Amino acid sequence: MNIEPKPATAKGSPDWFTGDVWVDMIAAPHDDRQRMIVSRVRFAPGARTAWHSHEQGQTLHVTGGVALLGTRDGTVIEARPGQTIYTPPGEEHWHGATPDDFMEHLAMLENGDDPATTTVWLEHLPDRDYVRP
Ligand code: MN
DSSP: OOOOOOOOOEEOOTTTEESOEEEEEEEOOSSTTOOEEEEEEEEOTTOEEOSEEETTOEEEEEEESOEEEEETTSOEEEEOTTOEEEEOTTOOEEEEOOTTSOEEEEEEEEOOSSGGGSEEEOOOOOGGGOOOO
């Protein structure tokens, strides 16, 4: 066994996020048979993902602040530290901070057969759809 090297904290791409988002990789595949990806994601107040879906689904575990999560039917839910949110494969959704506070979650997912299609990114979430429940 070994202690994994700590990659530098990476800024979330403005193509995929609105506002400031920082990503720390915790786990990534070491070979082609492994699929697990875990990252710690920190969102500044008001920051959120664009609409997207995950080929194999995604599990999020909130570790700080209050997370807002939305789906295409207009549902927006709040999740608090200690809560875990599961999104099934292919479901289009967004996640982010509240307008007033930082939010941090662990994001856990498995690579698709083609890692390039593990997450499908869509359009940005407009301000009018960024609402609290
Ligand atoms: Mn997601």
